[in-house]
Amino acid sequence: MRDFRFRVEFQAGVVGVSVASLRAEGCKWRCGTDGATLSPAGYEWVGWKNDSRQQQPVEITFEFETVRNFSAVHIYTNNFFTKDTQVFSRARVLFSVGGEHYHAQPPVEFEYVVDRIFETARNVTIRLHGATAKYVKLQLFFALRWILISEVAFDSEPCRCNQTEEAPPVTPTEVVDETAVPVVPAHSTSSDFLVGGLVALGVVFGVVPVTLCVLYYRSRLTRKASKISLSKANGGETKKVSMKMKDLHINMNLSQLSNGYSRAKGNLYGHVSMDEEASAMYQEPYKGPLHNPGYHTLGHTVHPPDVPLKCPLPPDTDDSVDYAVPGMNVTPPPPFSDVYSPPPPVPLTRPPMTKGLALDYPTLPPPTPPIPPPPKQHYFTASQVCQPVSIQGPAGNVAFIVSEASELTQARCVPDIAGKNLRVMETLGEGVFGSIQVCEMRGAPSGEAETVLVKCLNSRVDEAVREEFLQEAQVLSCISDINVAQLVGLTSQEPLCIIHEYLQHGDLHQFLRRHAPENPTSVMQRAAFKDGSECPVLSYGALVYIATQVASGMKHLEKLNIVHRDLAARNCLVGEGLLVKVSDLAMSQNRYHRDYCRVSEDSTLLPVRWMAWESVLQGRFSSKSDVWAFGVTLWEILTLARQQPYAELSDDGVLENVSHCCHGDGAAMMVLPQPPLCPREMYDMMTACWRPGDRQRPPFWEVLMFLQRKNLGYCLDYPE
Structure with a gap:
């Protein structure tokens, strides 16, 4: 247009x-x-x-x-x-x-x-x-x-006010100066005062400068006359001296008396004293004092300093002061190389002592050693300074860790499930030493067949891998919370298996992508979810309800000092009534291979887009690093998993971005943008989870209280 x-x-x-x-x-x-x-x-x-x-x-x-x-x-x-x-x-x-x-x-x-x-x-x-x-x-x-x-x-x-239309702006010709003198008619007597004022101003600005110039000129004449009278009072007339240097004539007025000016070191152009003729002599540049040990004479013949040199002026002049004037017939000084002999070189070390001759040379200090060159600067990329830690368990899933083993005192007994009661329905993924499968378990306590998640360990593995697998089962047996996937049972016979809860809607990432927001109010929200026109909807309250359950499960893990290390929407399960449980099954699935990368050739897979900077670069995991990952998970929930975090950055770009926190420049780190469905206060809490200092991030109990306050009065509105 x-x-x-x-x-x-x-x-x-x-x-x-x-x-x-x-x-x-x-x-x-x-x-x-x-x-x-x-x-x-x-x-x-x-x-x-x-x-x-x-x-x-x-x-x-x-x-x-x-x-x-x-x-x-x-x-x-x-x-x-x-x-x-x-x-x-x-x-x-x-x-x-x-x-x-x-x-x-x-x-x-x-x-x-x-x-x-x-x-x-x-x-x-x-x-x-x-x-x-x-x-x-x-x-x-x-x-x-x-x-x-x-x-x-x-x-x-x-x-609710009375407003009138604006008047047109005043043009420059119509500007009225309130301080100006009012204009009166010509026949008024005020014109006489105006003319008188102008005449007075003319007199002031015309006469005053002339008067000041006259006074300044008279002061200069008075100062000059006082100097002449002072010179006459000191006695005698001034002498006029003529110096002839070919066609150049210089006239100087010299006083017969010194008046002390020749001895004044600060007055460069004062009167020259005539009492000391020797000091007033002009000497050739190469005629210097003989007895000065630091002065080398370049001329062949010199005069002693006490012999005056007569001025070659005509005898008819009345000058009595003799000056040495350079003449044209004076022999020029010899070349420098003819009269100058360089001094002998000073030995750097003491010469060898000869028999019968002892020379006492001064001992010279040892030479100063050269300054060593500065060390070479080595520059590394963010991936080169990473200290990766393996977070993958034997079966391919992420392995929980315990920051304080003393807290694991509430382990519960789990039933022993026979392998014949498990029927494999789907294999989700495989790890180095095992696999993860969705199975149908018969003989459950409820009497009906249940769908469970089974982690199987291969039969022929090292004893260390077997111990790691059993340690994972022991950690899971201590967890008892409605929002964390719990341990259902174990198999004591080969192959060893850990049996988990599994919910009917699968993982949260796929569940969100199958839905659209309810009544997007702006064009921006409609453009972000164009693919969801025919999908079932999720209200904003339902999304906050899902995030609240994830925070509740992580609060329970934080209380037990258990660190998840891979919290994301793909590692959460969704069941009937929007029930959400935190789990650990996504790392082995091929559909999520783009969410993991290797920061070096010999490192394991890491979800760098969800990890805190200290976990990526320093290998430190804690509940506060899980808080960072929860902020990214909340961003996924409010965007309905339509975009990967930092989708515009490569894996190396993500590492370079979080490295700002390691260098103390956390303000330069780029954070995820505010989702279209996210209010400002919710986004502020989200960014608080990404603070560079781990102690500055809120704990999970505080995050849970915030989300519960924001979702007060919510009633489940999701149609099954």
Whole structure:
């Protein structure tokens, strides 16, 4: 489109309008009181091109039915910068009551921080600080070639005040100066006073400078006369000396008396004393004192310093002061190489002692050793400084660890299940020493067949692997919480098996991807879940309810000092009534191989996109590193697992990103963006889980209390 000025008219009570309905200059689109936009279908974006605008902004005028108080405006815009489309660089919002003049109220200026990382569309909010207007003019300035807008929404309320239309702005010729002298008629007597004042100013600015110049000139003459009288008072007339150097004549006035000026070291151009002729002699540069041991004479013949050199002036002059003037017939000094002999070299070490001759040479200090070169600088990538720790168990799943073994005192007895009662239904994955299978277990305590998760250990394994497998079973036997998958039983005969709970809807990641959000309210939310038009829906309360159960299960593990090390949506199970249990089955499944990587050639698989920086780079795992992973899991839940965390970064890029925390520059680390369904306070809690310092992250009991407060009064609304 080439039109840059648009006009939109609002009904009373409407706070939003879709800019997609704007088609040409002067178009007016009305909205009903329910806020629904009555715009033609099929248009999602309106764009403006910055080819011939010469840096002029896009201007949109909004007209409301009544005067309103505006608190904010929300502009949903595109940031597809790789296609020359970017959020506007700055915006200006002007207000008017009459619609003709916009100078009565100060405009609101807004500058947008450039985002060259994420290309997703976003909602830009501009605070209007309660401005009062009926007409709002929005000016958007280009950042790149295109500006694309899909929706503009205002937060406002009717103004209960009396407002009048703005008067036209006063032109410069009509500006009235209250301090100016009033103009009176010509026949008034005030004109005489005006003329008298101008004459007085002319006298002041004309006579005063001339008077100051005359006084300054007289002071200089007086100072010069005082110097001449002082010279005459000291006795005698001044002497005039002529020095002839070929055609050059220099006239100097010298006083017969020294007056002490020759001895004044700080006065360079004072009077020269004539009493000491020797000191006033001119000497050739190569004629210096003979008795100075540090001075080498370059001339063949020199005069003693006490023999004066007579000035070769004509005898008819009345000068009595002799000067040494260089003559043209003086023999030039010999070459430097003829008269100068270099001194003998000083030996660096004591010469060998000869028989009968003892030379006493001074001992020289040993030579200073050279400064060693600085050590070579070695630079490493983030993957080279990692200290990876294996988190995979013998069967391929993640293995829980216990930070304090003394807490494992509540191990419960589990039944021994015969292998013949297990029927394999599906193999989920395989590890180095075993596999994970979904089986049907007959002979359960309930009397009916149950679907369980079985971890099988291969028959021929080392004793150390066998002990590790049994240690995992012992840790699981201590867990007894409704939101953690519990141990159902063991098989004492070969092959050894650990039997877990398994829920009917499978893992949480796949469950979320099969659903869509309930009634997305904005274009941004609808664009994020385009593939969910035919899917069953999950309300926001249901999503928070799921996250609350994950936090409850992790709170139980935190109480037992058990560290999960691979908390993610793929490691949670979903059952009937949105029951969620924390589990550990995803690491061995091929469908999730993109979520794990090897930070070095000899390391095991690690979920670096969910791990805290100290776990990736230093190999330290704790409940606070599980809190970091819970923040990423909460981000997955509120995005319905539609995108992998840090999808725009490679695995090495993720390592480089978290390395900022290791270098003490945690503020430079990029965090996950706010999901479309996530309120601000929920996102603040999410970012608190990603604080660089592990002690600054909230514990799970605090996270659980926060989520429970945010979901008070929720009733299960998920249809089975």
